[in-house]
Amino acid sequence: MGKHILDRLGKEWIFFDGGTGSILQSKGLEPGELPENWNLSHPDDILDLHLRYLKAGADIFNTNTFGANRLKFPDNLDEIVTAAVALAKEARTRAGREDDAYIALDIGPTGKLLKPMGDLSFDDAVDIFAEVVRIGAREGADLVLIETMNDSYEAKAAVLAAKENCDLPVFITCVFDATGKMLTGGTPESVVAMLEGLHVDALGTNCSLGPEQMLPIVSHLVKAAHVPVIVNPNAGLPKSVDGKTVYDVDAEEFAGWMKQIAELGASGLGGCCGTTPEYIRKEIEAVRPLPMRPVDNVHRTVISSFSQTVEIGGGARPVIIGERINPTGKKRFKQALIEHDIDYIVDQGLQQEDAGADVLDVNVGSPEIDETEMIDEVVTRLQSVLALPLQIDTSDPVAMERALRHYNGKALINSVNGKEEVMHQVFPLVRKYGGVIVGLALDEDGIPATADGRIRIAKKIYETAASYGIPKEDVVIDGLCMTISSDPNSALVTLETVRRIRDELGGNSILGVSNISFGLPARELINSHFFTMALQNGLSCAIINPNNEAMMQSYRSFCALTNQDENFMSFIGAFQNYKTPDKRVSDAVNACRSRVLDALGVSAANVSLSASAGKTGGIGAQNNVSTSSTAESSPTPSPGGSGKSKLMELIERGMAKPAAAATKEALATKSSLDIINQDLVPALDIVGQGFEKGTLFLPQLLMAADAAKAAFQVVKDSMSGSQQELKGKIILATVKGDIHDIGKNIVKVLLENYGYDVIDLGKDVAPETIVETAIEKDVKLVGLSALMTTTVVNMEETIRQLREKKPDCRIAVGGAVMTQDYADKIGADCYGKDAMTTVRYADELCEKGLL
């Protein structure tokens, strides 16, 4: 054997082979037939295919194993892969290329989409790939080529499987469409960050597009990557001619484009669908004479989600890390953890994203719960609904590993410190999964009182990280914020540390800013001013509450003042309707006054009140006054009367934010329970009746439900810590095999608004899980949803098992496919014909004391 492939790749042009399908089809492969079967049935044709590519000059050629996995070949996977590698070896020997041609174990996508969008779990995906890797490595492949990946999460699963099951070099190419995105939203930058974190040896793109359309994608890849870039385009775009797929770029033209791609900086070149040995031969002729341009991109500090990257330091604007997903000092959040209310936690994330966070810190450590399970679930849920990169925040290495493994990107990791033991626990995880690690400037001797001491620890952290192969740019130092109330000098020490991390160490820094004011009143004043000072001293990222106005005002002002906000877009976007505090107060007073006058039947125009009259302060907030912006403005009765409260009207009209504000007001004079029973539920009832009668349509019901949910959230916040009175427990689930759950979710929101404790088991739920939960939590009502006829049988099976094992449990069924007739046939107690029926049924059971 000659040189190792890694001694050549990136230093000289390396050529890959081309398409397989079109050649095999010309040899008689039927459209849709699995080509891997030909390793056994047509070995001579596969051998010939390899030989032709080797003769054309390919350095790396693929085993015929693209679709070989246990999902497609449950019975003979080993045989198929073994034969494929043997044929490749045989071809290489026959071609006399044993010294300079390399066999790539070709791994394509599983053909399934990973959860939560699809139905294959990440761990199962790793398993499926691992099996192929083990066989291929055992049989003597020279490298693993993972290709045609259109989902970054699946790509991560495949790379992990390769890394964990062999020592071969791992190359990977992903599919981007003409807009530069992967199927699940990944960009060249986001996948480069993740894949380099996982230490692939080369990366790039293949398939889907022709070489011309790939040019912009290749530009992005070579700018972002630090490992060699591979480009294997199709022979242009496909067209269907008489049932056959043909491509619009010939070998000559292809070679011309590939020359351009090589000049952009790609160093591994081949072809994909529609290309033949002729294409590869011409490509080699065109590219080989060109001078190589080695990759020498600057190393930057980058983290990523499945579709976004965030750069830390390196001239990028300071990064805002939202701190709200953290139970410390938050009763309501702790309660959500204990009640397993993941939606509440995820909603905290969405609010922070709206408020301007770039990254979300995720800390769910609490003694009452299993942190590993919880952080896994929260990270998985968060990354299914938002695209911000996450900061995995835990001191438990087991929880950290689980979260990193299932994270779809390159995470920020919080944290390690200068303690030897901690460093040796955490750095191997960072090395394996990739990520940017936060290093706290403390060690066995505690937190140094001086900046000198903290800088010394920072150096130790950098050095130890380097010994694990973690470069300096993947470490961010936390200079530590200690409250000034216990040491008046502490802010100065922190600021000096931050400055020296930048100036002396050339590194990036991070601070949990709000610690600085602990123990003082008016904390946001101290926090926001300290924040500006820290930014001025070079702080690269800040863990703050982005929902806090004062903090974001400091931040946006700082960015505007330091030329880090192009055209002041962010500043203007946030503050174009800015009002001074005085103006806000006078607006509120005026609004209140006109409401009262309205209620008294007096037109504001008829009363000459000077602006100063508002300052007499005689008019207080009256929460029972109608907002009556509608024509009828009748005097409103007091709460508890027969008329509608302001809150009721707001809910009926579906105004979520005002409803939440009105609930806050109402809490001053009413108990939580009274608000639920006298305002929330009656208002929903009115809307529900309108819906049932057909005078309102679904969106109006949902708007009201959203408003009631917002109001309910306020009530719940006020009650957190105290025992809540709930009407009863109800399980909701979409049955096994069904992944459509909007109907179920609508029913859930309504039931919760009516005061029920809903245990939402999600979608695609096995009958056994439903039965077990019902028994374990002694639930008396189960709601099942199915949107497809094919899953009605699973509904029936669930009912059968429930009847057998939990006979006192009632069952309501619903979903587009259901009718009263079918509900009766499968033995349900209630047919939920629309969103309200299940609520009515639950109320009925509740009244009878059956829940």
Next chain:
Amino acid sequence: MIELRTKEIYRFLGYRSITPTPEIDERIGICTEKMQKTASPKCFYRKFSVTQTAPDITNIAGISIKSRNLYRNLSGCDYAYMFAATIGMGIDHLIKRSEITSMLDAAIYQAAGAEMIESYADAEVEKLKESEAQNGYVLRPRYSPGYGDLPLALQADFARILDMQKWCGIILTDTLLMVPSKSITAFIGCVKTIESPTGASSVNESDETAYLADVINPLEATRRSAAEATENQHICSDRQVSDRCSDSDKHTISNRNSTTSCTLCSKAPDCLYRIENT
């Protein structure tokens, strides 16, 4: 930008001669704007010759399909397209996200997403129609697996023959649902135009309904295929198995939004969205 018909969105939302409030119109506006930004429509099709043998067997692309409805839909066709289209995964992300923040938004995304894939597929088919017209062919209405007695199991054949994952990014779940959820697969028959003396095509629009699906009782129809899908034989042991190899009725076609065909469905009044039964 895919043109969306507001009336259709209302219809998918369960509009029943109630004038939507300005607030709802505004929400729809905001949601559809986000959808337009996130949509990444793709479609792919291949054309195959068609032969038919009685009773009810259609041969296309190397497969033989027993379906009375498809037989009728493709009768007289020399060729048929196998067609797949999607508006991409972005809409599914929007739906997931809004299920936490606002069920109203989630419902709007569902409805507008259904309209968006319909509208996109219509526009793509229109292009095919124009090019086929030059060859002297007209197109039959799209006919999808899961409609009438056409088995949903055919989704697997579409996935394989069109290589849907590669060309459209459409992937099937174990239960034959398509992801992205706003996706369509269909057969589109091509029938030779018979020129009338006026030069107009003899196939007129009103004939189209003749090629649409029957409505079938899903419980009866689904017995066999569901048992097969779950490999759970006892599921069908207590009930007579239908002879037809069918999976689903119009109402339950899962891959298009479940409301897509509501107006033609007998169960429409009881549907989640309560579409007007026309």
